Amino acid sequence: MRLVDVQQSVAAELARIGPVIDELGERFAAAGHELALVGGPVRDAMLGRHSNDLDFTTSARPEQTDRILKSWGDAWWDMGRDFGTIGCRKGDWVVEVTTYRSEAYDPASRKPEVKYGDTLAGDLGRRDFTVNAMAVRVPGQDIEDPYGGVLDLANRVLRTPGRPEDSFSDDPLRMMRAARFAAQLGFTVDDAVIAAMRDMADRITIVSAERVRDELVKLVCAPYPRRGLTLLVDTGLADHVLPELVALKLERDEHHRHKDVYEHTLTVLEQAIDLEDRLGGKPDFVSRFAALMHDVGKPKTRKFLDDGTVTFHHHDVVGAKITRKRMQALRFSGDQIDAVCHLVELHLRFHGYGSGEWTDSAVRRYVRDAGDQLARLHVLTRADCTTRNARKADRLRRTYDDLEARIARLSEEEELAAIRPDLDGNQIMEILGIPPGREVGEAYKFLLELRLDNGPMTEEDATAALREWWNTRA
Template structure:
C-alpha cells in the first residue's frame, strides 16, 4: 500500500526554484522553440509555447511533445511547418491545430482561439482570436494559462498561474462558473490534475463543480472516457476520484463508485466498501511492477487499475442482512462483472478492454476457494484456463484485494497466494498451462470415431479438454483409449430427458 506520507500536502514551491527549472527546460528545448519562433516571426506571425509544457517546465518535468499558440491561421501554420519539419499533419484543422514532427520532437501549433458550448451542444464552437491574452483567458486553469513568447522567451502570466503553481492550487482564469459553462469537461480535468499533479482545488472551483455537476451530461461519452482514463492512470488517482464523488460528478460519469458508500448501522457491520475499493486501487498500483514482464502491458496499466476500482460494484445489489447481524454479498462477483460491462460499453471502451476488465471482476473471488491449499491440480489448471491472458493481472488484483489490518491474517493470505502461484509455475513448466488444449485435435477425433464434421466432434473436443484439465497431459494412446471408451458409453449421444414424476 502507498505510504501515508505520500498523501500529505506537498510544500509550496519557491519562486526561485520555478525560475531555475523553467530556464533549464527552455535551454533543453531551445533548438526547437527558438528555431520555430524565428520561422513564425519571419513570416509575420506571433508564436508562444503554451499550456502543459510551460507548466511542466516550471515543475522541472521534461517532455518532447510541445504545444504552441499563434496568430497565424491554420493554412499559414501549415506552410511554415511543412518547411520546418520532417512530417506534418492536420487532423486537428477543424480546431485550428496543425501538427509536425522534427527528429524526436513533436509539436502542435494552434491558432489563437476562444471556444464555448451552446447549452445543448456536445461540441465546442471554435472561433479564432487575435491576441495571446485572449487565448490564455479561455483556458481551463491558471497553471495552464501561462505562455512563453518566442523567440524572446518572455513569460506571459496574466492570471497568476506562477503563484498558483508555487502554492499547488487549481483556480480558473475567470469565474469557475463561466469556465465550466464554456466546457463542462473542465470539471473532470480539475479532478484529473488533482491526481496528476497533487494540487489542491480552490474552494470556489469545488463549489462550482458541485453546483454544475449535471452539466457534464452534455459531454460525449468518448471525451468523458478519455478524461477518466487519464485520471485513473495518474500517479495518485484517489484524490481525484474522491473529488468526483464529493462534488456529485461521479453520479453522472461513474455512478457505481459513489454507490459503494453503503449505509451502515450499529446492528449490521461490514467493511467500508468505498474506502476498501480505493485502498485496493492504491495497492494494485503498488503491485504494477509485477506486470513488467508482459510486453503487451505498459505502466500505468488502466485495465488492472479499473478492475480494482470496479471489483466490488456488485455489492450494493447483492447485500443481504442475516439474523445474526452479519452481512452477505453472495455472487457480487458475477453481478459486478455485468455492471462493469454495461458501464464500460456506455463509456465506449473497446471490446478488448471491456472483456479484460469484466473477466478480472468476475474472477476476483476465485482464489478464496483455495482455502489453505486444498485445490487439486485440476482446480489450479481451471484457474489458469479461466484467467487466460489476464492471469498476471488477476494475481495483482487478488493480492491487492487484501486490505485487512490483521497482520497475521494478511500474512496468511499472502503465503497462501504465494503457494498458488508456485503451483501454477510448477504446472506451467510441466504442462504448458498457457496453451491448455485437448490431447487430440478435431481431425484425430473424427478419424478415431469414424465420424464427419458436426456437433459430435465439438462435444468430444470439450470432453477431452475437461479430461485434460482433470488428469494433466496424456499420451496419444491413452487419450485415444479414453475417447473410445467414452464414445462407446454413449458420450456423443443427446442427453436423455429428465424423468417424469
C-alpha cells in the first residue's frame, strides 16, 4: 500500500465524517476540553474503509463528557463509565468518548486498573499498536501520529508504540490482538513483537476467559484466520488458549505415514470459509470453529497398525467431548457449544454413504440427526476433503452432490425438515387407551423409527402398526 494511497483515503473519509466530528469537537472545545478521533476509525479511514462507529478520546472526565453528549445526541449510555467511556447515538452515527487514560495489570489481577491521563500523546502511547495510535484532533482535523502508524499502515506491519514487553505487561490480551489484527488486516507482525509474545505467552493466563473468547471469535471470523492461528501456535499462546490446536501437530516418522492433521485442519477451515455463501455469505463462527475443531479427537485416538497405517477410530465422538470442554472453559453460550459439538460429532457420518448405497431410511436419519445444523454439516463435510488427488476429490464432490439431491427430493416429498410420526401423542393415547406417561413416549419413538424407515404412512396403516407393536410388546 503506497503512502499516497493512505493520504488520499483518509482525506476522503474525513470529508465524509467531517461535519459530525467537527461539530462535536466544537462543543468540547467550547467547554474547555480537547477531543480527538482515535483508534480503529482513524486506521480504517486510512485503509479506505467506511464506518459510522466513531471512537474519541478527550481530556474531559466522564461526568463532563456525559453532559456534552446529552446536549448533542439522540440517545445515551454509560455502561463503560468505570473505564471512562460514555456513548451516544446521533442520527446514523454511534459515538463513544473515553477520557485520556492508561491501563496497567497487576500481575495477579484479571482486570485492568484504569488511571486517567492528561495528554493525547500519553493516551496514544498506551495503545496496543502504532496503527491504532494515531489520532485526528477536532475541530480542525489535525493528524497526530507520534509513533509512525501511517508508515506502518502503508507497509502493512504491526508494531507497538513502545517496547512490546511493556505493552503486553500492561495488558496481556494485546498478544492475542496481534494475532487477531494479523488475521483481520493481513499484516505482518514485527519480529520484536513476536519475540515478546513468545517470551510472555504464559501471561495470557491472567486474562479472563471471556476476553480471550471474544478475541478468538474475532480472529476466527477474520478474512485470514490462518495467519492469526499460526501466530498463536508459533508463539506458544495457543498452548494456553487453544491447546487442542497445538496437539494436532502430531509427530510423524518414516515408518508410519499419515496426513499432517494440523495443516489439514487449517485447510479445512479455509475451504469452509470458501463455502460460506451456502450460509448467507457472512462469516459464520459456528461453521468455522467446527472446521477448526473437527479433528481434535485424533491425538487421543491415534493407533499405529503393523502394516504401517494409522487409525483414529471414534475421533469424532472423542473430539466432540474435547470441544465441549474447551468451549465451556472459554465461556461460550450453550447454544454455540451444542451447535459446534454436534457438527464435530457428525462430521464423519457421510463417509458411510459410499457411492450412494444409503437407503432412503439412512438419508432421512442423516437429516434428522443433523437437525438445524444440516446446512453447516454440508459445508463441513465438503470442506473436509483436502486430498490432492483430483480424481478422488471430484468423486467425493459428486457423491455429496448426489446425497444433497436425494435430501432435496425427499424433503420435497416428505417435509424431511419436520419429520414426525404419522400419529401424535393424543392419537396414541386414544388408540391404545393409555394415559400420559413413559409408554406414550415409547410408542412415539416406535412410530418415529417407522416413519424414518418407511416414509409417510396413512393414518390407517400407522394405527395398525402401532396396535401390532403394542400387542407384541404386551
